[in-house]
Amino acid sequence: MRRGGGIPSDIDRRSFVALSAGGLMLGLAPTNADAQRGNPAGLVRPFLSIDGDGIVTVYAKHLDMGQGIWSGLASIVAEELDADWDKVRVEGAPARMPDYAHTMFGAQTTGGSTSIANSWDQLREAGAVARRMLVQAAASAWGVPVDSIAIDKGLLSSGDRQAGFGVFAAAAGRLPVPKATPKPPSAYRLLGKQALRQLDAAAKSTGAQIYAIDGGWPDLKVALVARAPRVGARLQSFDGTAASALPGVRTVVAIPTGVAVIADTTWQAMKARKALHIVWDESAASTTGSEPFMQGLAAMMAERAPDHRQQRGDPDHAFASAAHSVEASFEFPYLAHAPMEPLCVMGRMEGARCLLRGGFQSQTANQAAVAKILDLPIESVALDSIAAGGSFGRRAASDSDWVVEIAHLLRATGGRWAIKLMRTREDDMAGLRYRPQVRHHLRGALDAQGRPTAIAHHAAGEGVFAHLIDVLPDLHRSSVLLGNAFDLYGFAAGELAWWRPKLDIPVETFRGISNNHMCVAKEIFLDRLARAAQADPVAFRIGLLQGDPRQAAVLTRAAEMIGWNTPPAAGRMRGVAVHKADESYVAQIVEISGSPADFRVERVACAVDVGFAVNPDIIRSQVEGGIGFALSNSFHSALTIDKGAVVERNFDSYPVLRMDAMPRRIDIAILDSAAAPTGIGEPGSVLAGAAVINALERMGAPPAVRFPYHPA
Incomplete structure (x- = not known):
């Protein structure tokens, strides 16, 4: 199967179909109309091909690293084509700019839970145009009006005539490119439905899925x-x-x-x-150690002005006049990415x-x-x-x-x-690219009636885009501060501040960027503030989310799911967390049993709003896995640096959550939405630890200060 040729300098963003390998390929084309008539040399950025057997291959510009995105992207094309899902395949697109650029980031890359959002319009258009061209080719061959042709599961039909995509793929590739309008959601047959088999499910279940660590070329x-x-x-x-x-x-x-x-x-x-x-x-080796570095962060916050400060209202007056205030500090360790496949x-x-x-x-x-x-x-x-x-x-x-x-x-x-x-597990763990250490200090003010009046969220730690600080300082700063209480809750007055340390330990993007620690600190603190106000933790949060109805809606839904207004059974306690990340909204309410020294997560009720839910099954899988990821980071995993070297080098000393510690029951509700689709791979992976800790603290566990948290 061939892919496109050279990249012409004069291109527009119209869909293009070209004849290739006896079939049809769709992508971008030169503006010259003659070049749009099946000239493979003028083909750039193909999004899909259809061969003579009717196999639809979708070329994914984003990487599938277990989040199911290749099936998700392919399903968008399949929906617009009315393709037979059993005849849909997906391949990673070649590295080629600007053909496969991430339109938000300006480079071909995957991140920020943006793959569906970024490819949504492109792939809908690609599928719609290919569908129309197949219909035109069939209409011409059969001598019937275009409007008389229907497509169902990869079969074109008109009256008693019927043929698959492969019959007309080559002819369609020779046609000029028409305009085509993607389907309205009301006409979807695949998207938004529950039972859509992931394309790699069988391969992963049988061990046939090939990764870089497996096999390879001859004589490798x-x-x-x-x-x-x-x-x-x-x-x-x-x-x-x-x-x-x-x-x-x-x-x-x-x-x-x-x-x-x-x-x-x-x-x-x-x-x-x-x-x-x-x-x-x-x-010239580093002498940095985790513990001295964390102590340095605390001293920095106490001794000098922040490198960045934002204020809203008059926080100084609000705190000075507060009837009651709450303060808390939280310390988050280095974390290793520790993927199942070491880098290869x-x-x-x-x-x-x-x-x-x-x-x-x-x-x-x-x-x-x-x-x-x-x-x-x-x-x-x-x-x-x-x-x-x-x-x-x-x-x-x-x-x-x-x-x-x-x-x-x-x-x-x-x-x-x-x-x-190859890298062994020890190589991977000792690779010195980790989630940064960060220290948080939060302060909240209440008036005499227990109403929240001000918030201060301070953080010290290095961001993951230090290499861009001179050209994109806001991006670097956001990699430390995304997901903070100042931005996500509607306190009338507040302050957000950041202290940037000097650090010689390399840090790297980590699932959720800063949301993975910001959300935890924010939600534990909000619960403590609600307790100080003697307020219901759900109602307290909703009162601060009046300016964010979608975040309030997922919290309301999660509360309904778990029966919040009905007390839990004896010996059980509930904890709450809600968050917005990557334009997605997630709320989780957990129910735990036992005691702080020996507890079990019995249930998680989770509500999400990701705009239009392209693949509900994948969303649910991502949330379930994300819950495990969040619990692992909050209760099990931590990495120690000693004199510039990592201490923990394998899972014997760097434990991760095991299956027997997963919640016994997870219920997930996906809110209906007409908004454009957003992501869930990262937003669903940052809340569960905070919700469980809130339940533990309501049981009487000592306050969480340092992670991983051990309430016993």
Whole structure:
């Protein structure tokens, strides 16, 4: 199956169908009308193809890393085509700008729970135009009016005539591009429905799903890298004699990040790496430790003015005149992404061309970084994007650190072998790219009637876009402050402040960006403020959400689901959390049993508003997984840095939530909405820990201060 050719300089954003591989491909086209008549060389940015067998292949510009987005994107096209879902396939689109640009971020990338929102209009248009062209081709072949043709599950029919897409795909590809209007939601047959099988469900269930860590090209060699043990350490010297003498070892080479061994198998490479004799120069290595750094954040907040401050109303007067005030501090640790598939990428040289294969989350950055190292034109670096076994932000590294190593290896070996660069779990955990440590301090004011009058939300910690601080300072700041109480609750007066520390430990985007700690601090504090006001925690929040009816609506729905107005059974307690992130709204109310020292999450009632719910089953799956992710981060996982090196290197010392600790019951309601679709992968993964802690504190558990929280 061929994809598009060169990128013309004169393009518009009209849909285009071109003949390719005996079928039809749809994307963008040159404005020249002649080039729109089936010239494959003029084809750019194909979104779908239909072959002679009627197979519809959708090209996804976003990465599927377990969130089900490839099925979601394909379903948009299938809906507009009225395709047979059993004949729909999906592939990762090639790395090519501007064809596959994320229209919000200006690069080909995946993040911010924006994949559906970003591709919604593009794929609806692509499917609608392809459908119309198939209909026109059929009408011409049958000699019938266009309006007489119907499509149902990939079959075109008119009277007693019937044929599949494949019969007319080539003819459709030769037609000029018509205008086409996507369907109204009232006509949907697939979208918004519950029972839509995910395209990769069978492969994942049987182990047939292929990731970069699996298999590979013929004669593929395996590389592992011995990297510096501490941030800032440099390679002084190494002796690879013993390693090179081991069976299967092809070579030992130095690259900028350390010393690599290349062998025939992974096990051979692992044994050879252990046999390396390396001397590291640690004279300039980091001395940073987690505990001293957190103490430094506290001192910074106490001793100097913030780097950023916003105010609303007169918070100083509100606090000075308050009948009662509440204060709390929260400390959040480094977290490792720890995806099930450790970072892995394959690469090979094909003459003056480089081909990479892996789960690429930031294709534009990855492609450019590799091209620079290999001194190749951008278009000479091809990325074959396949599904990734998790990321949580790690694969989005702005400097493409996990991809550039394969380029250095190919350069150091002269492209002699196709190489799979592997990382063990320990390599992955020790990779020094983590969720930042952050310290929060919140203060709230109440009047004599217990009404909230002011909020102050202060935070100290590094953001994840430090490399952009000079050009996009607001973006960097938002990566620390997104999801704060000042912005999301309607206090009449308030203050938001941020202290930026000097930090030499690399930090990276992490699922939810700052929402994963902001939401927790915000919601625990709001519950404490409600208790101080002797107010119902649901009603207290809704009173502060009058300016945000969608957030208030999901909270109201979650309360109805769990029967909030009816007390829980004896020995049980409930906790509340509500949040807005990535233009999506989520509320979760939990019910726990037992005691603070030995508790069980019995139930989670969750309501979400994600605009139009494209794939309800995927939404539910993402929320269920997100609940586990949030509970894991709140109660189990923490990473420690000691003198510039990570302490925890595998799941024995970095525990994550196990299945037996998942809530016994999860109920999810998806609110009906006519708004454009938004995302759920991140918004649903930040609340559950706060809701459970609120229930524990209402049971009498000691106040949460440091995470992971251990109420016992």
